[in-house]
Amino acid sequence: MEILFNEQDIIDSISVYAAERDHVAPQSVQVQLEYNVNFGIAAKVVTFSGEWGCNEQDIIDSIATYLRDYHQFQPDRLMIELGYDEDEGITASILVN
Amino acid sequence: MNKAIKSMMSLMLLVSIMMPVTAEAERISNGPSTVEQTETTDENSIDENSTHINRAGVRRSGSSYRSGYRAPSGNVRRTPTTPQSPNTTTRSGGGFWRGAALFGAGSLFGSMFHPFGGYYGGGYSGFSFMGLLLDILLIVVIVSIIKRIFRRRY
Numbered sequence: 001m002e003i004l005f006n007e008q009d010i011i012d013s014i015s016v017y018a019a020e021r022d023h024v025a026p027q028s029v030q031v032q033l034e035y036n037v038n039f040g041i042a043a044k045v046v047t048f049s050g051e052w053g054c055n056e057q058d059i060i061d062s063i064a065t066y067l068r069d070y071h072q073f074q075p076d077r078l079m080i081e082l083g084y085d086e087d088e089g090i091t092a093s094i095l096v097n
Numbered sequence: 098m099n100k101a102i103k104s105m106m107s108l109m110l111l112v113s114i115m116m117p118v119t120a121e122a123e124r125i126s127n128g129p130s131t132v133e134q135t136e137t138t139d140e141n142s143i144d145e146n147s148t149h150i151n152r153a154g155v156r157r158s159g160s161s162y163r164s165g166y167r168a169p170s171g172n173v174r175r176t177p178t179t180p181q182s183p184n185t186t187t188r189s190g191g192g193f194w195r196g197a198a199l200f201g202a203g204s205l206f207g208s209m210f211h212p213f214g215g216y217y218g219g220g221y222s223g224f225s226f227m228g229l230l231l232d233i234l235l236i237v238v239i240v241s242i243i244k245r246i247f248r249r250r251y
Contacts, residue, residue: 041164060167060169061172064173068173068175076168076169076175095166
């Protein structure tokens with residue numbers, strides 16, 4: 001099974017991940033997704049606790065956490081690919097084994 | 098007449114010899130432009146569809162990028178943690194005070210309305226067997242009254 005995440009889904013995932021990490025509400029987390037030709041996809045997270053950056057692995061972890069906590073998926077059965085396209089922006093494709 | 102036929106034959110032969118040359122010349126004259134176009138399209142297609150693999154599974158082609166499928170790291174535990182609600186602290190505080198208020202109200206109303214416990218007439222003065230008998234008698238009376246009520250109804 002393949003699940004496709006758009007930018008908003010990815011931002012939600014990172015918000016949940018950051019909220020769990022910093023012990024704040026997901027609604028209070030601000031996320032900015034970035035695509036850099038050299039570094040790939042990254043995200044900047046701003047919470048009450050401060051500001052920190054997410055690399056691709058962090059984003060993948062956040063998507064797995066989100067799917068585990070909110071949709072009862074098992075993280076070890078997920079394979080996640082991040083993608084960037086000029087039309088669609090930053091997306092994620094999740095394969096469930 | 099024979100001379101005319103001969104001249105016609107030679108003319109046709111000449112035309113038949115000349116025709117392929119002209120066709121070839123046309124093809125050659127169009128040739129470079131066609132080749133140029135093909136080359137241009139080839140260059141464009143190379144630019145647009147060129148794929149660079151930088152890291153394991155990373156595909157970068159022109160304006161699109163794919164990171165390649167990756168598994169979550171070991172930090173993501175298998176067992177889900179309960180998602181934190183924004184007002185967890187407030188809710189737990191509110192839950193405590195609500196519980197305390199309900200407990201207080203329950204103990205107040207219980208002390209006001211309960212029929213047992215030996216408060217018959219005076220204050221509570223330790224355990225009394227008579228008080229216990231009176232409690233049992235009262236329970237039996239109440240149960241019998243309730244039974245009678247239900248018998249009347251049905």
